[in-house]
Amino acid sequence: MTPRVAVVYHSRRGTMRALAGAAAAGAQAYGAQVRLVQVADDQAAPAWPEEEAGPEDVLWADGLVLASPTYFGSVSAPFKRFLDSTSKLWCDGLLTDRVVTGMTASTCLHGGREATLLTLYQTAHHWGSWTLGAGSAGPGDPVCGGADGNPYGLAVAALRDGSVAEDDLAAAWALGRRLAGAAARAQGGGRPAPGGAVRVRMTVVHCAEDETVRLLAQECAAGARELGAEVRLRRLAGPGVRRESGLPGPAGGAPPAAAVGPGDVAWADSVVFGAPARAGAVAAPLLGFLQSLEPPAGPGPLAGKPAGGFVATARAHAGSESALLSLHHVLHHSGAVVVPPGYTDPVVFEAGGNPYGTSHARSAGDLPTVQALAAARHQGRRMALAGDRLRRRPAPGAGALDTPLEKEST
Numbered sequence: 082m083t084p085r086v087a088v089v090y091h092s093r094r095g096t097m098r099a100l101a102g103a104a105a106a107g108a109q110a111y112g113a114q115v116r117l118v119q120v121a122d123d124q125a126a127p128a129w130p131e132e133e134a135g136p137e138d139v140l141w142a143d144g145l146v147l148a149s150p151t152y153f154g155s156v157s158a159p160f161k162r163f164l165d166s167t168s169k170l171w172c173d174g175l176l177t178d179r180v181v182t183g184m185t186a187s188t189c190l191h192g193g194r195e196a197t198l199l200t201l202y203q204t205a206h207h208w209g210s211w212t213l214g215a216g217s218a219g220p221g222d223p224v225c226g227g228a229d230g231n232p233y234g235l236a237v238a239a240l241r242d243g244s245v246a247e248d249d250l251a252a253a254w255a256l257g258r259r260l261a262g263a264a265a266r267a268q269g270g271g272r273p274a275p276g277g278a279v280r281v282r283m284t285v286v287h288c289a290e291d292e293t294v295r296l297l298a299q300e301c302a303a304g305a306r307e308l309g310a311e312v313r314l315r316r317l318a319g320p321g322v323r324r325e326s327g328l329p330g331p332a333g334g335a336p337p338a339a340a341v342g343p344g345d346v347a348w349a350d351s352v353v354f355g356a357p358a359r360a361g362a363v364a365a366p367l368l369g370f371l372q373s374l375e376p377p378a379g380p381g382p383l384a385g386k387p388a389g390g391f392v393a394t395a396r397a398h399a400g401s402e403s404a405l406l407s408l409h410h411v412l413h414h415s416g417a418v419v420v421p422p423g424y425t426d427p428v429v430f431e432a433g434g435n436p437y438g439t440s441h442a443r444s445a446g447d448l449p450t451v452q453a454l455a456a457a458r459h460q461g462r463r464m465a466l467a468g469d470r471l472r473r474r475p476a477p478g479a480g481a482l483d484t485p486l487e488k489e490s491t
């Protein structure tokens with residue numbers, strides 16, 4: 082099980098190249114087969130000896146380190162051109178289930194580093210690939226303990242001479258190694274093991290007052306159970322969500338789910354969160370619950386686990402993307418591996434084509450459409466499969482993904 086890791090960088094002064102080289106060395110130290118490649122730059126003569134990156138490198142890789150400098154608060158144009166060059170492979174559905182992490186540099190501490198990393202991840206989510214940030218496990222963690230403490234990935238100061246501090250290089254090395262470990266686990270992800278049901282525990286958490294969300298949650302749970310997963314369907318009680326739908330509620334149908342506690346997240350190999358969107362973000366009870374999970378120091382119960390979400394909105398563009406993206410930010414902070422639906426099944430297109438998570442707009446009716454229910458079921462199956470892939474961890478927490486598979490007891 083040798084994972085293949087492509088480290089793709091764009092660099093004019095050398096910062097990103099130095100980080101990319103360190104990440105490549107970290108992936109090699111894990112035991113990965115590594116390609117270190119640079120994207121073509123139409124405004125600067127090639128300064129580095131590495132081969133030119135192409136879409137075939139994304140196709141080849143199980144894991145990718147995407148290393149773009151921050152230009153005007155986003156990825157550089159050459160890097161974006163490289164990302165766009167993958168569109169034919171994307172159309173053919175060939176870029177799903179890679180594990181992706183990001184690195185960047187900028188002159189100013191707050192000059193757009195976070196935005197650049199998040200932009201990289203949006204492309205990865207369109208591919209249907211999974212994203213691994215740096216988490217926020219604290220000073221002892223080799224990845225987020227170095228650099229600027231950015232939970233979304235590695236972000237460092239760009240100096241005039243292109244030099245990079247030793248601890249930033251060490252953090253890039255550790256991130257490359259961790260990415261290789263996650264890629265080793267995700268190999269073959271998105272497909273059930275031949276002939277076998279998955280052996281995975283999954284928790285689906287949903288806001289109690291929202292019937293539309295509850296119905297999506299049930300369907301998500303059913304999709305995972307279909308594959309043999311053991312599923313806990315849990316509700317988030319508490320104030321903050323106004324009842325909006327005219328649906329009769331749990332009393333008129335299935336009994337209400339049990340209230341969620343932190344133990345339900347610790348228990349699970351994979352976790353999915355559903356909530357109504359409120360002002361462009363997921364509703365307060367879900368945010369409050371996620372914030373309550375994080376310990377003051379060290380990794381929380383989501384670290385290293387696949388996580389994703391689904392939402393209900395009032396209207397089609399009233400937060401169905403932004404609420405999920407903001408949920409992903411929180412999940413990256415928690416050290417989770419964000420697993421989106423991407424365009425991994427025709428039902429995603431039929432339900433409106435949201436690659437970040439299932440979404441239903443109540444302007445189409447309080448009851449989720451059959452397409453939205455099918456998308457939620459697909460998401461449940463996919464999250465169970467991802468949980469099955471990443472499940473084999475020796476112990477929860479930071480560094481767990483780095484452990485070579487052969488050293489684990491399963």
Ligand SMILES: Cc1cc2nc3c(=O)[nH]c(=O)nc-3n(C[C@H](O)[C@H](O)[C@H](O)COP(=O)(O)O)c2cc1C
Pocket residue numbers: 091092093094095096097098150151152153154155185186187188189190191192193239243
């Ligand atoms: C066109 C351009 C736009 C830039 N925009 C930003 C920016 O928005 N914020 C910032 O802090 N630095 C910005 N920078 C500085 C770059 O982030 C920095 O030069 C780069 O990360 C260095 O990477 P390299 O050494 O690998 O070339 C910009 C540089 C260029 C050339």
